[in-house]
Amino acid sequence: MAASAVGVIFSNMHEENVPELVRKRTIASIPFGGRYRIIDFQLSNMVNSGITTIGLMTNNNYRSLIDHLGSGKDWDLARKDGGIILLPPFSDKSGKLYTNRLEALSSLMSFLNKRQEKYVVMSDCDSVAKFDISDVIAYHESKNADITMVTHFGEIERQSDYMLVNADEDDRVNEVKINPHLTAGEQVEFYVNVMVVNRQFLLNLVEDTVTHGYTSFENDIIAKQLNSLKIYKYRFDGYYAGIDSMAAYYKRNMELLNKEVRDELFGARDIYTKVRDSAPSKYGSEAVVRNSLISDGCEIEGTVENSILFRGVKVEKGAVIRNSIVMQDNIICAHAELDCVITNKNVVVGTRRKLSGCDSLPYFIQKGTRL
8 A cells, every 4th residue: 555655754853852862963863772773663654564765864973874774775775766855955946945844845846746656654763653544544534634733642741833633523633723832741732753655645735835925834824725625634642752851852862761652662573773783782791781781892891770771882891881872882991870861872981990870851962072
């Protein structure tokens, strides 16, 4: 079913929520779970559903993302026809960088005009989840919908750029609330920034919005045209991890220490990522590791508890890491102590340094820092 769909992934949307993590990368290329990037989940969902042509919309800071994706072979997307197609961040007409979703869609028109697929699956990179897009497309067809919005019912982490969705008994959307005032911990049904839309319909829609001078896809198309367009919701009830703050990023990574979460996210269908041929991790005679995810290529001689270590991390004797996320190629020197800390790539924490944060405000260390 999904073979008749082309994918579009927006790699830069929502970066204002995690400014610390996107200083030199897109939100799509933020490391997650020890060996993955956030975009791996969107790509894998599409590939596992039979989508083999995926347009990647970028705006800035995408060097890390391109290095991660390479030719696309790790996702079986190194193809003569289709595969991953890097789309320019500016429109054909104006030559200016896009500043919102509608401008981004305008720059997609030449790409979509050349495609033959019936549907377009659009996804942002602000969340981690695994679901079958084929089911969404089948549902979209059964409803003869113009647009199908994927939603999730769950707890709000903080007041952010949410779109709440209400629908009638047939799941046709009859109300949306954009950026409403919400209380942390509130249970609501919200749009997860994944959408299925008819390709030709999208082309006509964007052309119409440009001629009318509209500026917002969410306000001018979704909210104002609920009565005239056939917009349906598809509710996804599986594990969903929104990344809308540093605290949420920390919490969602820590949830992977729960076996039930790992089984749901990584069981059954694979989540693909860039292969790095590292040696197995090495544990010293005095190493102590409890309830942690340790990636390949690590050398551990100290203590690691309730933490996630990415590839190539070195933990020297006497060093203690607790409740922390240590990204790729870090060195934690002898007798250093970390608690509730997130370190970016290539960080060196010096001998006997003690760094500590908390769940709601983890201590963050920028890439390449030496302390």
